[in-house]
Amino acid sequence: MPKEPDILKAYKKAMTSPDRYLILMGGAGSGKSYFAAQKILQRMRTEDGHRFVVVRKIARTIRNSVYQQMKDVIHNEGWEEEFKFSESRLEIEHKEKGNTLITTGVDDPEKLKSLAQPTGIWIEEATELSAxxxxxxDLRLRGETVDYLQIIFSFNPISKKNFIYKQFFTREPEELKNTYISITDHTHNDKVGQSFRDMLAEMEHLDPEYYKIYALAQWGENSNAIIYNYKLISKMPEMLDEVLYGLDFGFNNPCALIRVGYYEKDIYLEEVFYKRKLTTPQIVELMNTRQIGETDYIYADSANPDKIKELQQAGFNVKEAQKSVFNGINKVKEFQIHVVQNSLNLLNELDNYVWKTDHDGNLLDDPEKHNDHACDAIRYAIYSHLGKRKQSVIWGHSG
Ligand SMILES: Nc1ncnc2c1ncn2[C@@H]1O[C@H](COP(=O)(O)OP(=O)(O)OP(=O)(O)O)[C@@H](O)[C@H]1O
Ligand SMILES: [Mg+2]
Incomplete structure (x- = not known):
């Protein structure tokens, strides 16, 4: 019998669990992905007749995440001689046993259809999948093996709006057949360093919702709000690195001008005006009375080049905004957001600025399109002006 891999204590039961559904829920750095790779590779070394499939939502994320993870474990355990790799197909085979492992994305329907009766599946970052x-x-997991068929789910508990929560966390434990649930956090993993733990500890104040999910490994309530952790302030701070503006045009919809100040990793927002039925001369007048300077950067909706031209002719430093929605939002979310409390329209928009969901309630990468004029203006300013600044830690669930 080949030697057991070096498994963290918290995963000893999960290692031997033969249940159909093995749930590995946990905070950041709790060792879930590493363990899932260990378990599958050990089964490839010791059992027979296996065809494992490792799945993520997006195929192109596989090479640098799960596939690399598998190779790291093989290397760390000193098993290189036992396995054969296909770097182009991202597949692995155990030479002696003939057990195979292939990888695929849910976004690759051809490959999914061609899966020949797998005997084990690992879904990495499983909250990315829809029900x-x-x-x-689940329907495909019906291959023949003398051992057991199992689906491993590894994920951070980012939101209760998710099939995993509904399927495995809303029922009485005795009703849950064929399921083993493991919940871990970084304290279960002695392989992560102190600086990582310090960073997690800091999140308690910076972003309590993220702290709850990534440090405490508890389900996020977060529903589907995009920016949910902003703080209210009474007025713009005096000390700022720079002040700029975002401008979203509208006539029947409001025209929104938002002042954006930043200082290191903090962003301060204030509504300058938010008004319907403004003509361009009226916008110019408002900008003059609100003392927008002629060198202040103003990033405006590039869908209205005529209005941008008119504002430039009136002496304002207006630029066309970079409009990539998803990247823009991600940039905004890198900062701690503060909002001046009398910015009522802006605050109202922020509270209603949510991700779209599919029919199962899973979050999509696209915001709901309603009342997002101030939110667009913020995104224009921040992404256009700061989008190319070096990114610090990107704090997300896929990695
Ligand atoms: N048994 C182990 N032996 C050696 N290193 C390990 C072991 N388990 C985990 N690690 C290391 O600990 C770190 C965190 O583990 P891992 O990436 O598996 O965490 P995770 O729970 O998947 O985190 P995330 O939620 O951020 O995806 C990694 O650098 C990994 O290599
Ligand atoms: Mg992981």
Whole structure:
């Protein structure tokens, strides 16, 4: 019998669990992905007749995440001689046993369809999948093996709006058949360093919702709000690195001008005006009375080049905004957001600025399109002006 891999104590039971559904929920750095790779590789070394499939939502994320993870474990355990790799297909085979492992994205339907009766599946970052994605995989797990068939789910508990929460966390434990649930956080993993733990500890104040999910490994309530952790302030601070503006045009919809100040990793927002039925001369007048300077950067909706031209002719430093929505939002979310409390329209928009969801309530990468004029203006300013600044830690669930 080949030697057991070096498994963290918290995963000893999960290692031997033969249940159909093995749930690895946990905070950041709790060792879930590493353990899932260890378990599958050990089964490839010791059992027979296996065809494992490792799945993520997006195929192109596989090479640098799960596939690399598998190779790291093989290397760390000193198993290189036992396995054969196909770097182009991202597949692994155990030479002696003939057990195979292939990888695929849910976004690759051809490959999914061609899966020949897998005997084990690992879904990495499983909250990225929809309930239907999961059911498709569950239906396919019916291969023949003398050992057991198992789906491993590894994920951070980012939101209760998710099929995993509904399927495995809303029922009485005795109702849950064929399921083993493991919940871990960084304290279960002695392999992560102190600076990582310090960073997590800091999140308690910077972003309590993220702290709850990534440090405490508890389900996020977060529903589907995009920016939910802003703080209210009474007025703009005096000390700022720079002040700029975002401008979203509208006539029947409001025209929104937002002042954006930043200082290191903090962003301060204030509504300058938010008004319907403004003509361009009226916008110019308002900008003059609100003392927008002629060198202040103003990033405006590039869908209105005529209005931008008119504002430039009136002496304002207006630029066309970079409009990539998803990247823009991600940039905004790198900062701690503060909002001046009398910015009522802006605050109202922020509270209603939510991700779209699919029919199962899973979050999509696209915001709901309603009342997002001030939010667009913020994004224009921050992404256009700061988008190319070096990114610090990107704090997200996929990695
Ligand atoms: N048994 C182990 N032996 C050696 N290193 C380990 C072991 N388990 C985990 N690690 C290391 O600990 C770190 C965190 O582990 P891992 O990436 O598996 O965490 P995770 O729970 O998947 O985190 P995230 O939620 O951020 O994806 C990694 O650098 C990994 O290599
Ligand atoms: Mg992981």
């Amino acid at each position: 239907r994605d999961f059911r498709q995989l």
